[in-house]
Amino acid sequence: MTLDPTIDADAYLARIGADRPRGTTRADLAALHAAHPRAVPFEDYDIHLGVPLSLDPDRLFDKIVTRRRGGFCYELNGLFAILLRELGFDVTLCSAFEVGPDGGRGPDFEHLRLLVRTDDGPFLADVGNGASWTEPVPLEPGTHGGTQVHRDGELWWAFRRTHEGHWEREWGWTLRPRELAEFLPRCRYQENDPRSHFVNRRLAALATANGRISVVNGVLKQTEGDRQTERTLDPEEERAVLADRFGIDLGGREWKTGS
Incomplete structure (x- = not known):
């Protein structure tokens, strides 16, 4: 498998509503x-x-x-990487992997970051992080808006500021x-293992102009600045919200009981 296939970059840019960049500057990356x-x-x-x-x-x-669906980190960042290379x-x-307070590392390939x-x-760059990253972050230790970047030798890790204003430990990674x-x-683990967060939690999330909207196990959450609202949806409402707010058409298929 390679990351060098030719894709229809113009169709991809139309999908995300972005213009073709003129160059490869920080501003060009940030717009995408x-x-x-x-x-x-x-x-x-x-x-x-x-x-x-x-x-x-x-x-x-x-x-x-083509089908205008979404995906999780391996899918979204994997395809975004192809687009960026094409451009x-x-x-x-x-x-990327989990890093505990004591520096202990979780399994490799738990997350894909660019x-x-x-x-x-x-x-x-990370367009597959639950719609929580909306701009590229400098590869430099320090506080960059809502993200703190840390480094210890080859190990890098980050903290993310929540909408309540708290700093929450995020992924670690190396530059290999x-x-x-x-x-x-690891993708197969995430989609099939009963211990996987994704097996136990159906979700959809989009960034908005001032926050984020998500559906997690039938609970609709909307964040605008420091204000968050939520309400529980029945299955019919969930399908309607997925179609209307996220553009996700399930084609009448039913999700598995218990999901």
């Missing part, structure tokens, strides 16, 4: 990054419909661009280059 999580939902409904996931670039393009950016796929080298320096195929075994 901001548009993506507002247009393409972070979602895992195929897992709950029993539809096998694929990291094949052609199938990712068909799902996300001239230098992109490295990085394996390192993008622009004309203005290296930045982290990876290939998309290396993430496939």
